[in-house]
Amino acid sequence: MKILVCISNVPDTTTKIRFAGDNSSIDTTGIQWVINPWDELSLTRALELKDASAGAIKSVTVIHVGAASSEPTIRKALAIGADDAIRVNAESADSYYVACQIAEVVKKEQFDIILCGIESSDYNGSAVGGMIAEFLEIPSVSAVSGITVVNGQSVMTREIDGGKEEVTVPSPFVAIVQKGIAKEPRIAAMRGIMMARTKPVKVTEPVSAEPLTKIVGFEKPAPRAACKFVDAENPAQLIELLLNEAKVI
Amino acid sequence: MSVLVFTENWDGQFKKLSFELVSYAKGVAGMTGTTVTAVSIGKVNETELKKLGNYGADKIISISNDQLTYLDSQAYASVIADVARNENASVLVISNNNTGKAIAPRLSVKLKAGIGSGVSKLPIKTDPFTVYKRTYSGNAFAHMVINSDIKILTLAQNSFDISETPNNATIENLNVIVDGSVNKTAVRDVQKQSGKILLNDADIVVSGGRGMKSPDNWGSLIEFASSLGAATACSRPVSDEGWRPHDEHTGQTGKIIAPNLYIAIGISGATQHLAGISSSKYIVAINTDKDAPIFEAAQYGIVGDAMKVLPELVNAVKELKK
Ligand SMILES: Cc1cc2nc3c(=O)[nH]c(=O)nc-3n(C[C@H](O)[C@H](O)[C@H](O)COP(=O)(O)OP(=O)(O)OC[C@H]3O[C@@H](n4cnc5c(N)ncnc54)[C@H](O)[C@@H]3O)c2cc1C
Ligand SMILES: Nc1ncnc2c1ncn2[C@@H]1O[C@H](COP(=O)(O)O)[C@@H](O)[C@H]1O
Numbered sequence: 001m002k003i004l005v006c007i008s009n010v011p012d013t014t015t016k017i018r019f020a021g022d023n024s025s026i027d028t029t030g031i032q033w034v035i036n037p038w039d040e041l042s043l044t045r046a047l048e049l050k051d052a053s054a055g056a057i058k059s060v061t062v063i064h065v066g067a068a069s070s071e072p073t074i075r076k077a078l079a080i081g082a083d084d085a086i087r088v089n090a091e092s093a094d095s096y097y098v099a100c101q102i103a104e105v106v107k108k109e110q111f112d113i114i115l116c117g118i119e120s121s122d123y124n125g126s127a128v129g130g131m132i133a134e135f136l137e138i139p140s141v142s143a144v145s146g147i148t149v150v151n152g153q154s155v156m157t158r159e160i161d162g163g164k165e166e167v168t169v170p171s172p173f174v175a176i177v178q179k180g181i182a183k184e185p186r187i188a189a190m191r192g193i194m195m196a197r198t199k200p201v202k203v204t205e206p207v208s209a210e211p212l213t214k215i216v217g218f219e220k221p222a223p224r225a226a227c228k229f230v231d232a233e234n235p236a237q238l239i240e241l242l243l244n245e246a247k248v249i
Numbered sequence: 250m251s252v253l254v255f256t257e258n259w260d261g262q263f264k265k266l267s268f269e270l271v272s273y274a275k276g277v278a279g280m281t282g283t284t285v286t287a288v289s290i291g292k293v294n295e296t297e298l299k300k301l302g303n304y305g306a307d308k309i310i311s312i313s314n315d316q317l318t319y320l321d322s323q324a325y326a327s328v329i330a331d332v333a334r335n336e337n338a339s340v341l342v343i344s345n346n347n348t349g350k351a352i353a354p355r356l357s358v359k360l361k362a363g364i365g366s367g368v369s370k371l372p373i374k375t376d377p378f379t380v381y382k383r384t385y386s387g388n389a390f391a392h393m394v395i396n397s398d399i400k401i402l403t404l405a406q407n408s409f410d411i412s413e414t415p416n417n418a419t420i421e422n423l424n425v426i427v428d429g430s431v432n433k434t435a436v437r438d439v440q441k442q443s444g445k446i447l448l449n450d451a452d453i454v455v456s457g458g459r460g461m462k463s464p465d466n467w468g469s470l471i472e473f474a475s476s477l478g479a480a481t482a483c484s485r486p487v488s489d490e491g492w493r494p495h496d497e498h499t500g501q502t503g504k505i506i507a508p509n510l511y512i513a514i515g516i517s518g519a520t521q522h523l524a525g526i527s528s529s530k531y532i533v534a535i536n537t538d539k540d541a542p543i544f545e546a547a548q549y550g551i552v553g554d555a556m557k558v559l560p561e562l563v564n565a566v567k568e569l570k571k
Contacts, residue, residue: 167434213364213397214393218391221388231551235565239569243569
């Protein structure tokens with residue numbers, strides 16, 4: 001069995017977002033780039049599954065659609081423990097474009113399990129995973145908070161409104177993962193960092209595909225009114241304000 | 250041409266988000282000069298179906314098929330794509346919840362339709378079709394142009410006001426045949442919680458952080474929440490410590506919610522936490538540290554000790570209800 005983990009390269013989650021060029025783009029100066037938090041967790045779970053599989057899971061490959069500047073993020077995934085990596089050498093124009101590129105790679109290389117995060121912390125598309133599955137016409141399971149492989153069969157827990165379901169689908173499939181998939185992201189050890197340098201990163205050129213959307217500008221969220229403080233000696237006043245002023249209780 | 254809206258029900262009753270979706274679809278139809286067709290999958294009776302008309306649906310297509318009892322993203326997408334083609338839909342409106350996130354991307358590929366995900370307002374304009382979309386986990390909003398003929402918009406829950414615009418909607422029961430080759434999800438077990446207010450649906454949320462000090466202190470927080478009819482939530486360290494269940498964790502790596510009122514108790518207000526709650530209409534903070542960043546996001550605040558303040562808040566709500 002082979003697992004593919006899709007990783008997106010995003011600004012560190014504490015980054016203060018600033019705009020450039022008439023608010024048409026993000027000012028990337030000084031930004032620390034990291035593996036999207038969900039993808040770090042799905043990579044962790046993929047490696048745990050491989051470790052527990054007694055050799056049944058042969059490899060964990062990471063894939064990223066992006067320019068050469070995202071190589072450090074790919075190296076980090078290799079340092080954490082991925083066996084090899086594929087980079088499709090193209091700027092990620094939109095989710096449709098990215099998914100199309102990943103689907104093309106999967107058509108040639110054959111993976112049994114494809115893992116994607118529920119959303120990238122920058123684009124917030126929640127789209128790439130489901131799109132890959134549809135391009136390949138294979139099943140996708142969304143909001144997956146747990147996955148195990150038993151005798152070659154993947155069993156997943158998915159979150160539904162107000163509950164959980166335990167589901168199976170035949171391979172190959174795409175699992176779109178969320179909270180719960182792994183406890184803590186695995187951290188690269190010194191040995192992993194050394195080994196990552198020699199692990200293969202295959203660079204492939206994109207197929208032609210047309211993005212369907214384009215971001216033309218950004219704006220900051222509307223500023224909120226300043227905080228009105230209530231005296232700690234008189235908390236009841238808060239309830240009164242919520243009732244009569246904000247009218248939310 | 251029409252705006253097609255995918256509604257969701259829970260044991261035959263429409264969820265509140267379905268009325269938000271239909272209200273939103275009506276708004277889009279107003280901008281594009283088209284009508285609203287609502288699709289419902291599941292066993293929903295006629296009286297309930299009719300309700301969608303109150304929010305602006307012109308036509309309601311009801312699909313009830315045992316093969317669609319459980320969500321299979323491929324099967325649902327193929328059924329909805331067929332309806333979209335028959336109805337000549339130019340815009341599809343879907344929730345940005347777990348179900349919507351499972352279906353919308355597949356529809357995007359099937360219909361070659363660009364997605365504007367997590368929208369909270371009506372499109373900015375229709376030519377070119379430009380939407381206002383959440384990006385950078387709520388730290389920025391993008392103006393995104395969708396260039397495809399068909400557009401898919403996924404609406405953030407609780408973000409759009411329900412508005413009543415009564416319509417005498419026609420109801421059509423549609424029989425569909427689901428091809429087994431696209432319906433491969435086997436459900437082995439279902440665990441539903443009952444009686445609990447769902448975090449994503451709640452109008453009021455009371456949330457505790459590390460400042461609550463110990464899981465033993467949650468009693469007064471829960472009492473306060475239930476006195477307000479609120480759902481309970483927590484910050485990530487609290488669920489990591491096992492003080493509270495994981496499904497209560499809000500933030501970048503937890504649930505993203507947008508209640509009318511979010512009350513943060515003993516939560517410092519880290520960016521990753523705010524990413525999950527910043528769309529709340531009102532934020533209230535109770536914290537011993539007057540410089541805690543949560544007060545920058547809050548409209549009301551108390552600088553004080555949660556253990557002292559909470560019991561008094563519970564009393565105040567009780568007084569009010571008398
Ligand atoms: C990749 C990544 C993703 C993350 N995702 C999330 C996420 O989704 N959600 C999330 O919440 N965090 C997330 N975090 C963690 C986040 O950075 C913060 O560490 C976390 O939110 C802090 O939780 P807290 O506010 O409960 O605790 P603290 O930061 O420890 O704050 C406790 C607060 O309680 C106050 N306090 C102390 N005693 C009292 C008292 N008696 N009464 C009242 N107030 C008191 C203190 O003044 C303080 O402000 C993430 C971090 C990373 C790196
Ligand atoms: N450029 C990319 N390269 C590889 N995988 C990606 C890329 N962008 C997004 N993904 C994957 O798709 C998931 C959802 O991203 P999005 O649809 O942008 O919210 C991410 O968690 C990744 O697993």
